[in-house]
Each structure stands twice: as structure tokens, then as C-alpha cells.
Amino acid sequence: MQSKSRVQFDFTDDALQTLDGLKEKLSLASRADVIRYALRILSWTLDQLQSDAKILVEKDGKAQEVVFPFLKVREEATTGPSGVTRFRVGA
Numbered sequence: 001m002q003s004k005s006r007v008q009f010d011f012t013d014d015a016l017q018t019l020d021g022l023k024e025k026l027s028l029a030s031r032a033d034v035i036r037y038a039l040r041i042l043s044w045t046l047d048q049l050q051s052d053a054k055i056l057v058e059k060d061g062k063a064q065e066v067v068f069p070f071l072k073v074r075e076e077a078t079t080g081p082s083g084v085t086r087f088r089v090g091a
Helices: 013-025 031-050
Strands: 056-059 062-065
16 A cells, blocks of 8 residues: 655635535545546646647547647756656746
């Protein structure tokens, strides 16, 4: 079993309502499960963007590239001493 660490977040009322809404839509047991899913999705998205892949959405038979204006992976991606790739993320 993996060890766990307790983390505490402060949410605005709107953010908490969004978190609870996602928990219900996804039929998850806890808010922590929503955060875990979100982390996996963000990690996958960054991996795709860093590898110059395009993320597409198809609707009504038309494919369109997904643009993340709030999530830009800059060219300054570096690999640290531990071998972990670190990104500069921001607008």
C-alpha cells in the first residue's frame, strides 16, 4: 500500500461547489478522488503538449484542436538532477 500524506486546501465557495459537482457527476466517493483524477488529466495533458502532440475534440463530425490559453508549456522545459522533467507553465 502506498503511503499517504495529508494536504489541506482553501477553496472559494464557487470552487468548492465545482469540486462537489464534479464529484457527483463522476460518482466518486470523495473530493480527494476528484483531485486525483484532475492531477492525472493535467499530467497527461502536459505530457502531450510537451511532445508537440495535438489534442483534438470531434463534434458533429468535425475535429478541432483543443487550445489551453491558461496552460502554456514554454520552451524552457529542463531535466533536473533527479531526471525529472520540469516545465515552466503559465500564461
